[in-house]
Amino acid sequence: MPSPPHHPGRMSEIAAPRSSSRSRNLKGGGRNRSGQTNFELYSWLFMRLSGLALVVLVLGHLFVNLMLGGGITALDFAFVAGKWANPLWQVWDLLMLWLAMLHGTNGLRTIINDYAEKDQTRFWLKALLITASIVVVVLGTLVIFTFDPCLDPSSTLSVCK
């Protein structure tokens, strides 16, 4: 998302964009005519495409988990086991995890680029952000793929009998 322009009364010169310093230094292909990569363009487009998908995925998730049945009061291990017994919800949750994390991580990257003024600060904040995001995406993916509904001895699912 573009930042609002600096007020001319407060700033006499326009600062160079901070976000593309890395891509400007990259060697090799994938550049446009001005010698930069198109990373920021693809990132901008990704925010819009993933955003559209997330509206459906997240609002569907909220409707099924919070509006239907007992809502928040019905959420427990058995509820999760019942949902993930259906491959549709496994795929749904996996897509939602990946798209939401990429969308959110890219959003925070933009905010760090906008507000953290020192190179060092920006570097460490983005290192922290990317580390946290990778940990959460990998953990969440493993959880969806390795989930064992039969950890619950009172499970009524047919696979546990």
Place this chain on the structure above:
Amino acid sequence: MPSKPAGTLYRGREGMWSWVAHRITGVGIFFFLLVHVLDTALVRVSPEAYNEVIGTYKNPIVGLLEVGLVAAILFHAFNGIRLILVDFWAKGPRYQRQLMIGVGVIWVVLFVPFVIRHLSHVFGG
């Protein structure tokens, strides 16, 4: 249009405030998401561990925070669609004011039924 610069506000109108709100709700949702993946990961530890932690989501105070979370998500979702329309729809910029009103209307239409249902769950209706 103001004839004099007004501090650091970018015109200070609804366009700026929706931009600010989009950022604030986005950051809030992101941090909730990190926590939410971690609490869901407890299903790999044990049913008891998961049920105990998910039990905190049923607490009345946390229930009210969830109302705030859904309010933020609904705004971020439909304000995001407004952004897409302004960016890609040729008439988007011309109808930007109507689009802004549309975001508000859809927000109310979805938020009100949610609050009624969710709070009746949380407060044992």
